Amino acid sequence: MTKRGEKMQAEILGLLRAAGGAQSAYDVLYALRVTHPKIAPPTVYNALSALTKAGRVHRVESLKAYIACQCDGAHHASVLSICDACGTVEEHLAPQLVKTLSGFVEETGFRPQRHVIEVHGTCSECEAGTDGH
Amino acid sequence: MTKRGEKMQAEILGLLRAAGGAQSAYDVLYALRVTHPKIAPPTVYNALSALTKAGRVHRVESLKAYIACQCDGAHHASVLSICDACGTVEEHLAPQLVKTLSGFVEETGFRPQRHVIEVHGTCSECEAGTDGH
DNA sequence: TCGTGTGATGTTACTTTATAACATAAAGCT
DNA sequence: AGCTTTATGTTATAAAGTAACATCACACGA
Numbered sequence: 575m576t577k578r579g580e581k582m583q584a585e586i587l588g589l590l591r592a593a594g595g596a597q598s599a600y601d602v603l604y605a606l607r608v609t610h611p612k613i614a615p616p617t618v619y620n621a622l623s624a625l626t627k628a629g630r631v632h633r634v635e636s637l638k639a640y641i642a643c644q645c646d647g648a649h650h651a652s653v654l655s656i657c658d659a660c661g662t663v664e665e666h667l668a669p670q671l672v673k674t675l676s677g678f679v680e681e682t683g684f685r686p687q688r689h690v691i692e693v694h695g696t697c698s699e700c701e702a703g704t705d706g707h
Numbered sequence: 708m709t710k711r712g713e714k715m716q717a718e719i720l721g722l723l724r725a726a727g728g729a730q731s732a733y734d735v736l737y738a739l740r741v742t743h744p745k746i747a748p749p750t751v752y753n754a755l756s757a758l759t760k761a762g763r764v765h766r767v768e769s770l771k772a773y774i775a776c777q778c779d780g781a782h783h784a785s786v787l788s789i790c791d792a793c794g795t796v797e798e799h800l801a802p803q804l805v806k807t808l809s810g811f812v813e814e815t816g817f818r819p820q821r822h823v824i825e826v827h828g829t830c831s832e833c834e835a836g837t838d839g840h
Numbered sequence: 841t842c843g844t845g846t847g848a849t850g851t852t853a854c855t856t857t858a859t860a861a862c863a864t865a866a867a868g869c870t
Numbered sequence: 871a872g873c874t875t876t877a878t879g880t881t882a883t884a885a886a887g888t889a890a891c892a893t894c895a896c897a898c899g900a
Binding site for chain 2 (some may be wrong): 632635636653655657658664666668671674675676678679683684685686687688689690691692693694695696697698702
Binding site for chain 1 (some may be wrong): 847848849850852857858
């Protein structure tokens with residue numbers, strides 16, 4: 575376990591945290607190219623993959639995009655609410671719900687390993703006003 | 708509302724039903740090219756999109772792939788269990804679970820419109836044996 | 841300390857997935 | 871029928887992701 579990639583990972587994590595919403599891998603790539611002009615896609619994917627494994631970044635499957643983990647640290651299945659109006663993604667911990675879901679599929683003999691729970695809709699701000707965030 | 712695309716949609720739906728598991732859009736494309744050599748990606752994506760809107764096909768977000776709706780007909784949020792060993796995707800109706808999930812995000816003022824609930828893991832057959840399906 | 845092996849990381853080139861923009865054609869209306 | 875509207879099909883290209891291999895940092899033994 576070396577440390578070579580950790581700088582890159584930290585930089586990407588910073589970018590994702592600074593960004594308002596979810597960022598595609600290529601959003602990240604182009605942002606990084608400002609300071610590292612020669613960077614290539616696999617470098618970004620490598621780092622994102624490492625960060626994802628470490629539970630510090632989540633891929634938003636239905637957006638093909640990535641967000642910094644908002645609950646920082648521990649591995650956990652989370653519920654993502656995605657505002658289709660302003661793009662904001664909120665992460666929620668819902669251990670009970672995940673447990674219920676696991677129990678549900680286990681009834682058919684299925685052994686669950688990874689949960690993808692994403693809800694699209696409108697966030698309270700966009701629902702309320704025309705501010706468009 | 709014309710009928711021009713319905714033949715194509717029916718053909719794609721047939722393919723998806725015949726296929727064992729989830730098919731990528733390009734799997735569908737190449738299958739269609741056997742009989743329609745000149746078909747192009749947007750035709751497939753148009754048809755898949757229409758079928759999806761009609762609730763007859765679901766996109767499996769975490770696989771970038773598509774399956775025929777197994778509950779045929781009505782619009783509904785469903786739970787997909789995806790076997791990472793054999794690729795089988797099962798669709799389950801779980802209105803109560805979807806309701807719980809909706810209630811959960813509504814607590815934050817979010818108005819849910821579309822649910823993506825996918826569980827990766829191992830199906831009972833793959834869990835049991837080495838048959839590999 | 842220095843060579844050497846090991847495994848993560850970076851690079852090149854490419855594949856897969858998806859869509860913008862425009863051309864075409866079908867159905868409805870008068 | 872001729873015109874309007876809107877879905878559909880085509881061309882071309884963009885976006886997302888990865889295989890395969892080269893490179894380099896670190897660990898370990900001599």
